Amino acid sequence: MGSHIKSQSSVDSNFTRHLPKVELHAHLTGSISPQTLHDIWLERKGQDPSMELDDPLKVMSTEKEHFNVFTFFPLFDTYIYNLITSVSSIRQSTLAVLQSFYADGVRYLELRTTPRAVPGTSISKQIYISTVLDCMDEFFQSSGNDMSIYLILSIDRKNAAEEAAQTVDLAIEFRNQGRPVVGVDLCGNPARGDVSTFRVAFAKAKDAGLKITLHFAEIPASSTEDELRALLSYQPDRLGHVIHVPPKFKEEIVEKKLGLELCLSCNVLAKLTEGGFAEHHFGEWQKTGCPIALGTDDVGVFGSSLSNEYLLAGQHFSLTKADLLGLSRSAIECMFGGNEEKDKMYKLLNDFQELKSASP
Numbered sequence: 001m002g003s004h005i006k007s008q009s010s011v012d013s014n015f016t017r018h019l020p021k022v023e024l025h026a027h028l029t030g031s032i033s034p035q036t037l038h039d040i041w042l043e044r045k046g047q048d049p050s051m052e053l054d055d056p057l058k059v060m061s062t063e064k065e066h067f068n069v070f071t072f073f074p075l076f077d078t079y080i081y082n083l084i085t086s087v088s089s090i091r092q093s094t095l096a097v098l099q100s101f102y103a104d105g106v107r108y109l110e111l112r113t114t115p116r117a118v119p120g121t122s123i124s125k126q127i128y129i130s131t132v133l134d135c136m137d138e139f140f141q142s143s144g145n146d147m148s149i150y151l152i153l154s155i156d157r158k159n160a161a162e163e164a165a166q167t168v169d170l171a172i173e174f175r176n177q178g179r180p181v182v183g184v185d186l187c188g189n190p191a192r193g194d195v196s197t198f199r200v201a202f203a204k205a206k207d208a209g210l211k212i213t214l215h216f217a218e219i220p221a222s223s224t225e226d227e228l229r230a231l232l233s234y235q236p237d238r239l240g241h242v243i244h245v246p247p248k249f250k251e252e253i254v255e256k257k258l259g260l261e262l263c264l265s266c267n268v269l270a271k272l273t274e275g276g277f278a279e280h281h282f283g284e285w286q287k288t289g290c291p292i293a294l295g296t297d298d299v300g301v302f303g304s305s306l307s308n309e310y311l312l313a314g315q316h317f318s319l320t321k322a323d324l325l326g327l328s329r330s331a332i333e334c335m336f337g338g339n340e341e342k343d344k345m346y347k348l349l350n351d352f353q354e355l356k357s358a359s360p
Protein backbone atom coordinates (compact mmCIF):
# COMPACT_ATOMS: atom_id res chain seq x y z
CA MET A 1 0.00 0.00 0.00
CA GLY A 2 2.82 2.39 0.97
CA SER A 3 4.53 1.81 -2.36
CA HIS A 4 1.27 2.53 -4.14
CA ILE A 5 0.91 5.90 -2.44
CA LYS A 6 4.51 6.90 -3.06
CA SER A 7 4.40 6.01 -6.72
CA GLN A 8 1.45 8.37 -7.18
CA SER A 9 3.64 11.34 -6.30
CA SER A 10 4.69 13.84 -8.94
CA VAL A 11 7.79 13.28 -11.01
CA ASP A 12 11.13 15.00 -10.62
CA SER A 13 14.46 14.89 -12.44
CA ASN A 14 16.06 12.68 -9.80
CA PHE A 15 13.39 10.04 -10.41
CA THR A 16 13.58 10.17 -14.20
CA ARG A 17 17.39 10.06 -14.14
CA HIS A 18 17.49 6.93 -12.02
CA LEU A 19 14.59 5.24 -13.79
CA PRO A 20 16.13 2.42 -15.89
CA LYS A 21 15.29 3.53 -19.40
CA VAL A 22 14.91 2.06 -22.88
CA GLU A 23 16.02 4.28 -25.77
CA LEU A 24 14.75 3.12 -29.15
CA HIS A 25 14.87 6.22 -31.31
CA ALA A 26 18.33 7.77 -31.39
CA HIS A 27 20.27 8.67 -34.54
CA LEU A 28 23.96 8.21 -33.85
CA THR A 29 25.27 11.31 -35.66
CA GLY A 30 22.49 13.51 -34.27
CA SER A 31 23.28 12.26 -30.76
CA ILE A 32 26.84 13.59 -30.72
CA SER A 33 27.10 16.50 -28.31
CA PRO A 34 28.36 19.90 -29.49
CA GLN A 35 31.22 19.52 -26.98
CA THR A 36 32.40 16.22 -28.50
CA LEU A 37 32.12 17.74 -31.98
CA HIS A 38 34.10 20.73 -30.71
CA ASP A 39 36.87 18.44 -29.38
CA ILE A 40 37.07 16.71 -32.76
CA TRP A 41 37.05 20.09 -34.52
CA LEU A 42 39.89 21.38 -32.30
CA GLU A 43 42.03 18.39 -33.09
CA ARG A 44 41.45 18.73 -36.83
CA LYS A 45 42.07 22.46 -36.71
CA GLY A 46 45.36 21.74 -34.92
CA GLN A 47 46.40 19.37 -37.70
CA ASP A 48 45.11 21.59 -40.49
CA PRO A 49 44.66 25.29 -39.57
CA SER A 50 43.22 26.01 -43.04
CA MET A 51 40.19 23.76 -42.36
CA GLU A 52 37.15 25.86 -43.15
CA LEU A 53 34.46 24.32 -40.94
CA ASP A 54 33.13 26.59 -38.17
CA ASP A 55 33.35 25.70 -34.49
CA PRO A 56 30.47 23.31 -33.56
CA LEU A 57 29.90 25.28 -30.37
CA LYS A 58 28.93 28.20 -32.62
CA VAL A 59 27.11 26.22 -35.32
CA MET A 60 25.03 24.25 -32.82
CA SER A 61 24.56 26.92 -30.18
CA THR A 62 21.18 26.61 -28.49
CA GLU A 63 21.09 30.36 -28.00
CA LYS A 64 20.16 31.00 -31.60
CA GLU A 65 16.88 30.00 -33.25
CA HIS A 66 16.47 26.23 -33.06
CA PHE A 67 16.88 24.04 -36.09
CA ASN A 68 13.68 23.55 -38.06
CA VAL A 69 12.79 21.00 -40.67
CA PHE A 70 14.52 23.06 -43.39
CA THR A 71 17.77 23.81 -41.58
CA PHE A 72 18.06 20.53 -39.70
CA PHE A 73 18.78 17.98 -42.45
CA PRO A 74 21.55 19.95 -44.22
CA LEU A 75 23.40 20.05 -40.89
CA PHE A 76 24.42 16.44 -41.44
CA ASP A 77 25.29 16.47 -45.15
CA THR A 78 27.04 19.81 -45.21
CA TYR A 79 28.61 19.92 -41.80
CA ILE A 80 28.84 16.99 -39.35
CA TYR A 81 29.67 14.38 -42.02
CA ASN A 82 32.51 16.67 -43.15
CA LEU A 83 33.82 16.95 -39.63
CA ILE A 84 33.77 13.27 -38.71
CA THR A 85 35.88 11.76 -41.44
CA SER A 86 38.33 9.42 -39.70
CA VAL A 87 38.06 6.10 -37.89
CA SER A 88 39.37 7.78 -34.74
CA SER A 89 36.68 10.50 -34.81
CA ILE A 90 33.93 7.94 -35.54
CA ARG A 91 35.20 6.00 -32.52
CA GLN A 92 35.55 9.04 -30.29
CA SER A 93 32.05 10.30 -31.10
CA THR A 94 30.35 6.88 -30.86
CA LEU A 95 31.94 6.08 -27.50
CA ALA A 96 30.96 9.53 -26.17
CA VAL A 97 27.36 9.01 -27.31
CA LEU A 98 27.19 5.60 -25.60
CA GLN A 99 28.67 7.04 -22.42
CA SER A 100 26.13 9.84 -22.25
CA PHE A 101 23.15 7.52 -22.73
CA TYR A 102 24.58 5.29 -20.02
CA ALA A 103 25.18 8.20 -17.63
CA ASP A 104 21.57 9.27 -18.18
CA GLY A 105 20.27 5.92 -16.91
CA VAL A 106 19.62 4.22 -20.25
CA ARG A 107 19.98 0.47 -19.74
CA TYR A 108 18.84 -0.76 -23.14
CA LEU A 109 19.76 1.15 -26.28
CA GLU A 110 18.93 0.68 -29.94
CA LEU A 111 21.10 3.15 -31.78
CA ARG A 112 20.50 3.75 -35.47
CA THR A 113 22.82 5.04 -38.13
CA THR A 114 23.01 5.44 -41.90
CA PRO A 115 25.92 3.49 -43.39
CA ARG A 116 28.27 6.02 -44.93
CA ALA A 117 31.55 5.87 -46.78
CA VAL A 118 33.90 8.81 -46.31
CA PRO A 119 34.95 10.21 -49.70
CA GLY A 120 38.70 10.43 -50.26
CA THR A 121 39.49 7.93 -47.49
CA SER A 122 39.57 4.16 -47.19
CA ILE A 123 36.42 4.26 -45.01
CA SER A 124 33.73 2.26 -46.77
CA LYS A 125 30.18 1.78 -45.49
CA GLN A 126 31.32 -1.58 -44.19
CA ILE A 127 34.24 -0.08 -42.25
CA TYR A 128 31.96 2.63 -40.87
CA ILE A 129 29.46 0.08 -39.55
CA SER A 130 32.09 -2.28 -38.17
CA THR A 131 33.76 0.66 -36.38
CA VAL A 132 30.45 1.59 -34.74
CA LEU A 133 29.79 -2.07 -33.80
CA ASP A 134 33.29 -2.41 -32.31
CA CYS A 135 32.63 0.65 -30.13
CA MET A 136 29.34 -0.90 -29.00
CA ASP A 137 31.11 -4.13 -28.02
CA GLU A 138 33.84 -2.27 -26.20
CA PHE A 139 31.39 -0.09 -24.35
CA PHE A 140 29.19 -3.02 -23.40
CA GLN A 141 32.15 -4.76 -21.83
CA SER A 142 33.56 -1.69 -20.12
CA SER A 143 30.17 -0.86 -18.60
CA GLY A 144 30.17 -4.29 -16.94
CA ASN A 145 27.42 -5.44 -19.36
CA ASP A 146 25.17 -2.89 -17.70
CA MET A 147 23.69 -1.40 -20.87
CA SER A 148 22.59 -3.65 -23.74
CA ILE A 149 23.25 -2.02 -27.11
CA TYR A 150 21.87 -2.93 -30.54
CA LEU A 151 22.19 -1.33 -33.94
CA ILE A 152 19.57 -0.46 -36.56
CA LEU A 153 20.76 0.52 -40.03
CA SER A 154 18.99 3.48 -41.59
CA ILE A 155 17.92 3.92 -45.16
CA ASP A 156 17.81 7.61 -46.05
CA ARG A 157 14.78 8.74 -48.07
CA LYS A 158 17.12 10.34 -50.57
CA ASN A 159 18.75 6.95 -51.29
CA ALA A 160 18.26 5.20 -54.60
CA ALA A 161 16.74 1.70 -54.53
CA GLU A 162 20.24 0.15 -54.93
CA GLU A 163 21.62 2.03 -51.93
CA ALA A 164 18.65 0.96 -49.84
CA ALA A 165 19.21 -2.65 -50.89
CA GLN A 166 22.88 -2.32 -49.99
CA THR A 167 21.92 -1.11 -46.50
CA VAL A 168 19.69 -4.14 -46.01
CA ASP A 169 22.47 -6.42 -47.30
CA LEU A 170 24.88 -4.88 -44.81
CA ALA A 171 22.40 -5.38 -41.98
CA ILE A 172 21.99 -9.05 -42.95
CA GLU A 173 25.73 -9.56 -43.39
CA PHE A 174 26.64 -8.14 -39.98
CA ARG A 175 23.70 -9.85 -38.24
CA ASN A 176 24.80 -13.18 -39.79
CA GLN A 177 28.28 -12.62 -38.38
CA GLY A 178 26.68 -12.53 -34.94
CA ARG A 179 26.86 -8.76 -34.54
CA PRO A 180 23.95 -7.08 -32.71
CA VAL A 181 22.16 -5.64 -35.75
CA VAL A 182 18.41 -5.97 -35.20
CA GLY A 183 16.63 -3.92 -37.78
CA VAL A 184 16.31 -1.42 -40.58
CA ASP A 185 14.91 2.11 -40.42
CA LEU A 186 13.66 4.64 -42.95
CA CYS A 187 14.68 8.19 -42.08
CA GLY A 188 15.89 11.38 -43.74
CA ASN A 189 14.33 14.61 -44.91
CA PRO A 190 10.58 13.90 -45.12
CA ALA A 191 10.21 16.54 -47.85
CA ARG A 192 12.31 14.39 -50.16
CA GLY A 193 12.08 11.05 -51.90
CA ASP A 194 9.40 8.60 -52.96
CA VAL A 195 9.05 5.84 -50.39
CA SER A 196 7.75 3.33 -52.94
CA THR A 197 11.38 3.14 -54.12
CA PHE A 198 12.15 1.02 -51.06
CA ARG A 199 9.57 -1.74 -51.50
CA VAL A 200 12.09 -4.39 -52.51
CA ALA A 201 14.60 -3.41 -49.83
CA PHE A 202 12.07 -3.65 -46.99
CA ALA A 203 10.66 -6.91 -48.35
CA LYS A 204 14.17 -8.35 -48.24
CA ALA A 205 14.70 -7.09 -44.70
CA LYS A 206 11.43 -8.69 -43.60
CA ASP A 207 12.28 -12.00 -45.29
CA ALA A 208 15.64 -12.03 -43.54
CA GLY A 209 13.94 -11.66 -40.14
CA LEU A 210 15.11 -8.11 -39.51
CA LYS A 211 12.75 -5.78 -37.68
CA ILE A 212 11.46 -2.68 -39.42
CA THR A 213 10.91 0.80 -38.04
CA LEU A 214 9.83 3.72 -40.23
CA HIS A 215 9.70 7.48 -39.80
CA PHE A 216 6.01 8.03 -40.38
CA ALA A 217 3.94 11.17 -41.12
CA GLU A 218 6.53 13.65 -39.88
CA ILE A 219 5.28 16.56 -41.99
CA PRO A 220 2.05 17.02 -43.99
CA ALA A 221 3.92 16.41 -47.29
CA SER A 222 5.02 12.98 -46.07
CA SER A 223 1.53 12.07 -44.83
CA THR A 224 -0.25 11.48 -48.12
CA GLU A 225 -2.51 8.49 -48.46
CA ASP A 226 -0.12 6.93 -51.02
CA GLU A 227 2.92 7.32 -48.83
CA LEU A 228 1.33 6.05 -45.63
CA ARG A 229 -0.31 3.12 -47.45
CA ALA A 230 3.06 2.16 -48.96
CA LEU A 231 4.83 2.43 -45.62
CA LEU A 232 2.28 0.26 -43.80
CA SER A 233 2.53 -2.33 -46.59
CA TYR A 234 6.19 -2.83 -45.57
CA GLN A 235 4.83 -4.38 -42.36
CA PRO A 236 6.72 -2.20 -39.90
CA ASP A 237 7.12 -3.33 -36.30
CA ARG A 238 7.37 0.23 -35.06
CA LEU A 239 6.69 3.73 -36.32
CA GLY A 240 8.57 6.91 -35.48
CA HIS A 241 7.01 10.33 -34.82
CA VAL A 242 3.46 9.57 -36.17
CA ILE A 243 2.53 13.25 -36.20
CA HIS A 244 0.14 13.98 -39.08
CA VAL A 245 -1.68 10.66 -39.17
CA PRO A 246 -5.16 10.73 -40.77
CA PRO A 247 -7.89 8.94 -38.75
CA LYS A 248 -8.16 5.82 -40.91
CA PHE A 249 -4.43 5.15 -40.67
CA LYS A 250 -4.60 5.83 -36.98
CA GLU A 251 -7.25 3.13 -36.66
CA GLU A 252 -5.07 0.67 -38.52
CA ILE A 253 -2.05 1.45 -36.34
CA VAL A 254 -4.12 1.03 -33.19
CA GLU A 255 -5.60 -2.23 -34.43
CA LYS A 256 -2.11 -3.59 -35.11
CA LYS A 257 -0.85 -2.18 -31.79
CA LEU A 258 2.31 -0.97 -33.49
CA GLY A 259 5.05 0.34 -31.21
CA LEU A 260 5.35 4.12 -31.39
CA GLU A 261 8.57 6.04 -30.97
CA LEU A 262 7.65 9.54 -29.79
CA CYS A 263 10.15 12.37 -29.54
CA LEU A 264 8.70 15.36 -27.69
CA SER A 265 11.55 17.89 -27.71
CA CYS A 266 12.57 17.20 -31.29
CA ASN A 267 9.01 17.70 -32.53
CA VAL A 268 8.39 20.85 -30.51
CA LEU A 269 11.78 22.51 -31.07
CA ALA A 270 11.94 21.68 -34.79
CA LYS A 271 8.36 22.95 -35.07
CA LEU A 272 7.06 19.70 -36.50
CA THR A 273 4.09 20.12 -34.14
CA GLU A 274 2.14 23.14 -32.97
CA GLY A 275 1.05 24.20 -29.53
CA GLY A 276 4.17 23.26 -27.58
CA PHE A 277 4.59 20.27 -25.28
CA ALA A 278 1.08 20.39 -23.85
CA GLU A 279 -0.39 19.85 -27.33
CA HIS A 280 2.05 17.14 -28.38
CA HIS A 281 0.36 14.12 -29.94
CA PHE A 282 1.77 11.96 -27.14
CA GLY A 283 -1.45 12.92 -25.34
CA GLU A 284 -3.59 11.42 -28.10
CA TRP A 285 -1.58 8.27 -28.72
CA GLN A 286 -1.36 7.59 -25.01
CA LYS A 287 -5.09 6.89 -24.95
CA THR A 288 -4.97 4.35 -27.78
CA GLY A 289 -3.26 1.42 -26.09
CA CYS A 290 -0.36 1.36 -28.59
CA PRO A 291 2.90 0.78 -26.73
CA ILE A 292 4.93 4.00 -26.62
CA ALA A 293 8.68 4.46 -26.33
CA LEU A 294 9.83 8.00 -25.66
CA GLY A 295 13.01 8.79 -27.59
CA THR A 296 15.53 11.61 -27.90
CA ASP A 297 15.93 11.47 -31.71
CA ASP A 298 18.97 13.78 -31.80
CA VAL A 299 20.07 14.76 -28.31
CA GLY A 300 23.17 16.49 -29.72
CA VAL A 301 20.97 18.90 -31.65
CA PHE A 302 17.90 19.26 -29.44
CA GLY A 303 19.75 19.02 -26.13
CA SER A 304 17.15 16.99 -24.24
CA SER A 305 18.26 13.74 -22.64
CA LEU A 306 15.92 10.76 -22.33
CA SER A 307 15.44 11.39 -18.62
CA ASN A 308 14.40 14.93 -19.54
CA GLU A 309 11.94 13.57 -22.08
CA TYR A 310 10.34 11.46 -19.33
CA LEU A 311 10.28 14.51 -17.09
CA LEU A 312 8.61 16.61 -19.81
CA ALA A 313 6.00 13.91 -20.40
CA GLY A 314 5.36 13.78 -16.65
CA GLN A 315 5.06 17.54 -16.30
CA HIS A 316 2.98 18.30 -19.38
CA PHE A 317 0.62 15.32 -19.17
CA SER A 318 0.27 15.19 -15.37
CA LEU A 319 1.84 11.76 -15.13
CA THR A 320 2.75 10.28 -11.79
CA LYS A 321 5.81 8.19 -11.01
CA ALA A 322 3.62 5.13 -11.41
CA ASP A 323 2.59 6.37 -14.86
CA LEU A 324 6.23 6.82 -15.88
CA LEU A 325 7.03 3.31 -14.70
CA GLY A 326 4.14 2.17 -16.89
CA LEU A 327 5.52 4.17 -19.79
CA SER A 328 8.93 2.54 -19.35
CA ARG A 329 7.25 -0.85 -19.38
CA SER A 330 5.47 0.00 -22.60
CA ALA A 331 8.83 0.91 -24.18
CA ILE A 332 10.07 -2.58 -23.24
CA GLU A 333 7.25 -4.10 -25.30
CA CYS A 334 8.64 -2.31 -28.35
CA MET A 335 12.23 -3.59 -28.06
CA PHE A 336 13.75 -5.49 -31.00
CA GLY A 337 16.37 -7.31 -28.92
CA GLY A 338 14.29 -10.37 -27.94
CA ASN A 339 12.58 -11.77 -24.87
CA GLU A 340 15.67 -12.26 -22.75
CA GLU A 341 16.48 -8.58 -23.06
CA LYS A 342 12.88 -7.71 -22.26
CA ASP A 343 12.92 -9.86 -19.12
CA LYS A 344 16.16 -8.23 -18.03
CA MET A 345 14.63 -4.76 -18.40
CA TYR A 346 11.39 -5.74 -16.64
CA LYS A 347 13.49 -6.99 -13.73
CA LEU A 348 15.50 -3.76 -13.58
CA LEU A 349 12.27 -1.78 -13.48
CA ASN A 350 10.75 -3.98 -10.80
CA ASP A 351 13.90 -3.70 -8.68
CA PHE A 352 13.86 0.07 -9.16
CA GLN A 353 10.21 0.26 -8.14
CA GLU A 354 10.85 -1.77 -5.00
CA LEU A 355 13.86 0.32 -4.09
CA LYS A 356 11.87 3.53 -4.51
CA SER A 357 8.98 2.30 -2.44
CA ALA A 358 11.35 1.12 0.32
CA SER A 359 13.25 4.42 0.46
CA PRO A 360 12.01 7.04 2.95
Ligand SMILES: CNc1ncnc2c1ncn2[C@@H]1O[C@H](COP(=O)(O)O)[C@@H](O)[C@H]1O
Nearest residue numbers: 027028029030076112113114154187188215
Ligand atom coordinates in the same frame (compact mmCIF):
# COMPACT_ATOMS: atom_id res chain seq x y z
C1 LIG B 1 13.42 15.17 -37.15
N1 LIG B 1 13.88 13.86 -36.98
C2 LIG B 1 14.41 13.12 -37.98
N2 LIG B 1 13.63 12.71 -39.02
C3 LIG B 1 14.15 11.99 -40.04
N3 LIG B 1 15.45 11.64 -40.11
C4 LIG B 1 16.25 12.05 -39.11
C5 LIG B 1 15.77 12.78 -38.01
N4 LIG B 1 16.80 13.01 -37.18
C6 LIG B 1 17.89 12.43 -37.75
N5 LIG B 1 17.56 11.87 -38.92
C7 LIG B 1 18.43 11.15 -39.86
O1 LIG B 1 19.59 10.72 -39.18
C8 LIG B 1 20.76 11.11 -39.89
C9 LIG B 1 21.89 11.41 -38.93
O2 LIG B 1 22.28 10.27 -38.20
P1 LIG B 1 23.13 9.09 -38.80
O3 LIG B 1 24.21 9.69 -39.69
O4 LIG B 1 22.21 8.21 -39.57
O5 LIG B 1 23.73 8.41 -37.62
C10 LIG B 1 20.31 12.33 -40.70
O6 LIG B 1 21.05 12.49 -41.87
C11 LIG B 1 18.86 12.03 -41.01
O7 LIG B 1 18.78 11.27 -42.19
